[in-house]
Amino acid sequence: MxxxxxxxxxxxxxxxxxxxxxxxxxxxxxxxxxxxxxxxxxxxxxxxxxxxxxxxxxxxxxxxxxxxxxxxxxxxxxxVSRVFQTPEIFSDLTVFENVIIACFAKRDGAFELNALSSVASQTDMQEKAAQMLIDVNMIDKRDEMASSMSRGDKRRLEMAMCLAQDxxxxxxxxxxxxxxxxxxxxxxxxxxxxxxxxxxxxxxxxxxxxxxxxxxxxxxxxxxxxxxxxxxxxxxxxxxxxxxxxxxxxx
Ligand SMILES: Nc1ncnc2c1ncn2[C@@H]1O[C@H](COP(=O)(O)OP(=O)(O)O)[C@@H](O)[C@H]1O
Ligand SMILES: [Mg+2]
Known part of the structure; x- marks a missing residue:
């Protein structure tokens, strides 16, 4: 089966x-x-x-x-999570902020961008997001802008966001x-x-x-x-x- x-x-x-x-x-x-x-x-x-x-x-x-x-x-x-041809990430945010958003969406559902700063200060969210970046080998790029990533690294970032959904x-x-x-x-x-x-x-x-x-x-x-x-x-x-x-x- x-x-x-x-x-x-x-x-x-x-x-x-x-x-x-x-x-x-x-x-x-x-x-x-x-x-x-x-x-x-x-x-x-x-x-x-x-x-x-x-x-x-x-x-x-x-x-x-x-x-x-x-x-x-x-x-x-x-x-069930999915990944399409073009990575779905927020270009104007940092790598870490992108993953924070995915962790939050898993826990609380809908996410509003203006809530980012308060969410990003929560320790449990920070720990989970950091772990996801370690898992995809991107923790050294956490504070770089998502828009500056190569296509391969954008895909890595998207996968970190995806993994946050378990x-x-x-x-x-x-x-x-x-x-x-x-x-x-x-x-x-x-x-x-x-x-x-x-x-x-x-x-x-x-x-x-x-x-x-x-x-x-x-x-x-x-x-x-x-x-x-x-x-x-x-x-x-x-x-x-x-x-x-x-x-x-x-x-
Ligand atoms: N929404 C649609 N309306 C009409 N025809 C469609 C639609 N979506 C796909 N098709 C047709 O169905 C067939 C299979 O398409 P698709 O699943 O996109 O193939 P693939 O992804 O393998 O290239 C094609 O002949 C395509 O033109
Ligand atoms: Mg197709």
Missing amino acids: GILEVKGVNKSFGGLQALNDVNLNVEEGTVHAIIGPNGAGKSTLLNCFIGKLIPDSGTVTFDNESLLGRKPHQINQMG PKLLLLDEPTAGMARADTNNTIDLLKEIQEARGITMAIIEHDMHVVFSLAEKISVLAQGTVIVEDAPENIKGNPKVQEAYLGGAH
Whole structure:
């Protein structure tokens, strides 16, 4: 049994069937990649996990509870956090202040920026925020402006904010998109460190095969809305069905 289970999911947009009987099992404590050519349905599937889309039919459960019909913040409260292509951070605040905000949001819900100075003086918030920065190897940058960080360090900062929510499942939609190789490698190292230290389950959508093969223990290949292969990385590369999906109509 997986911690995230997708069964028989269908989703159409008008006449286009974006997801066609999708089945997927993400095992607890593993990194599971979802790959596939452009337009395969990857983002549509992810959006069904986070309350942005409701499938026409099928089920999506996390820890045996349905994720369907819930609002994004409710899904977050269940222990599901997500990371998108562009890190969601406050550029005009310091690294430390960004993490303070995430710690506060976990404890008290909504956050107002004008409350920052009073929150930042609370010892428990300071301790938690510092620990999160130690965990992502950024404590030496705590007083620098978030806007001055490299893309790799912005991703580290966002992960510190994410970890402050104590997630059980992390959903990542192309976390290295648009990054230079050094920042991509920085992000791969970070995700490996987090996985080793905390064993958080991760489902990652990714087109960069270097990232996929560096991280994933299991790979599902989507093509035209259907999972055509689910297997260990070593069995994916040479699989003719996968090659066919990527070559498409090229032959
Ligand atoms: N909101 C939408 N309305 C209409 N068509 C959509 C919508 N979202 C996605 N699609 C279509 O569904 C298919 C799958 O898209 P998407 O999930 O974004 O693919 P991927 O993320 O794998 O590139 C594509 O053909 C896309 O054009
Ligand atoms: Mg997409």
